[in-house]
Amino acid sequence: MAFNFMVAFLSTTLMLSVFSPGNALSLNYYEKTCPDAELIIANTVKKEFASDKTVPAAILRMHFHDCFIRGCDASVLLNSKGNTKAEKDGPPNVSLHAFYVIDNAKKAVEASCPGVVSCADILALAARDAIYLSGGPSWDVPKGRKDGRTSKASETIQLPAPTFNISQLQQSFSQRGLSMEDLVALSGGHTLGFSHCSSFKNRIHNFNATHDVDPSMHPSFAASLKSICPVKTNAKNAGTTMDPSSTTFDNTYYKLILKKKSLFSSDQALLDTPKTKDLVTKFASSKEAFSKAFVNSMIKMSSINGGQEVRKDCREVN
Numbered sequence: 001m002a003f004n005f006m007v008a009f010l011s012t013t014l015m016l017s018v019f020s021p022g023n024a025l026s027l028n029y030y031e032k033t034c035p036d037a038e039l040i041i042a043n044t045v046k047k048e049f050a051s052d053k054t055v056p057a058a059i060l061r062m063h064f065h066d067c068f069i070r071g072c073d074a075s076v077l078l079n080s081k082g083n084t085k086a087e088k089d090g091p092p093n094v095s096l097h098a099f100y101v102i103d104n105a106k107k108a109v110e111a112s113c114p115g116v117v118s119c120a121d122i123l124a125l126a127a128r129d130a131i132y133l134s135g136g137p138s139w140d141v142p143k144g145r146k147d148g149r150t151s152k153a154s155e156t157i158q159l160p161a162p163t164f165n166i167s168q169l170q171q172s173f174s175q176r177g178l179s180m181e182d183l184v185a186l187s188g189g190h191t192l193g194f195s196h197c198s199s200f201k202n203r204i205h206n207f208n209a210t211h212d213v214d215p216s217m218h219p220s221f222a223a224s225l226k227s228i229c230p231v232k233t234n235a236k237n238a239g240t241t242m243d244p245s246s247t248t249f250d251n252t253y254y255k256l257i258l259k260k261k262s263l264f265s266s267d268q269a270l271l272d273t274p275k276t277k278d279l280v281t282k283f284a285s286s287k288e289a290f291s292k293a294f295v296n297s298m299i300k301m302s303s304i305n306g307g308q309e310v311r312k313d314c315r316e317v318n
């Protein structure tokens with residue numbers, strides 16, 4: 001136990017020094033300047049979760065999309081201004097939602113300690129709280145991120161797409177210092193939330209020249225998705241939950257992959273190398289193993305560096 005803790009501590013420390021050459025993160029960053037920050041943020045997320053159970057999924061995905069573009073610098077929270085379209089308005093981000101949760105947390109924190117806590121830290125902490133509220137693990141989040149001053153819709157093309165194969169996924173993650181284990185563990189975020197038909201429709205209609213349906217998808221699952229997402233539909237909001245227990249953080253996602261019942265090519269592709277397949281199998285058989293790996297990988301992803309200032313308003317640069 002003590003050894004495990006030491007290994008986790010050392011690996012986290014190592015990661016932080018690798019990933020945060022600019023802003024060194026630390027667990028007690030706000031100890032003197034805003035000691036109640038974490039409590040205030042946790043209370044806000046809890047309150048919003050009570051009235052909308054989709055909040056955790058939204059916040060988790062928002063944090064991931066933030067970290068993958070320019071590091072975890074809250075660039076995803078900036079509003080478009082004039083002709084400059086921000087990340088928020090880039091195609092993969094139009095389905096992000098619940099930005100008001102971060103606004104409310106920021107307002108509450110500003111009332112206690114103005115100008116101290118970055119929006120990037122608020123988002124990282126809210127993502128941790130969101131996982132915990134959904135029945136997942138909790139962990140100490142290193143803090144001290146700064147908010148960025150640049151956000152470009154055009155850069156959202158750098159986010160991994162649901163059509164990605166395993167080598168494209170590997171490349172996308174390794175460019176950000178994340179391993180294959182991180183890829184498999186973090187993809188488990190798909191235990192929460194909802195997907196629109198547009199994100200997986202390519203797999204169930206006219207997949208390729210020889211198959212209407214992606215052969216890596218179970219035929220009965222494809223049939224049920226076809227009834228939700230017919231070829232021609234005007235229902236823009238049609239779609240389905242990522243897994244049947246979509247508001248609970250559990251390991252169902254991995255069990256579904258093994259049954260060929262995952263939504264995206266990028267999910268199913270995790271079976272395409274022996275290493276990632278072994279991890280999917282391991283996480284499918286143990287929620288504890290998944291939770292432990294998820295926490296490690298979240299700390300790594302959340303530590304991708306970026307940002308220069310502490311914004312006053314999360315939607316605008318100072």
Ligand code: HEM
Binds near residue numbers: 056061097169189
């Ligand atoms: C590995 C590459 C990934 C790809 C290609 C991918 C792609 C997608 C897509 C296409 C959606 C559905 C969007 C929609 O139709 O509205 C989605 C939803 C979601 N993703 Fe990912 N994702 C990836 C990794 C991650 C990671 C690393 C996390 C978090 C750790 C994550 C968390 C989520 C969550 C929680 C949702 C549901 C959002 C909601 O219900 O509001 N994803 N993802």
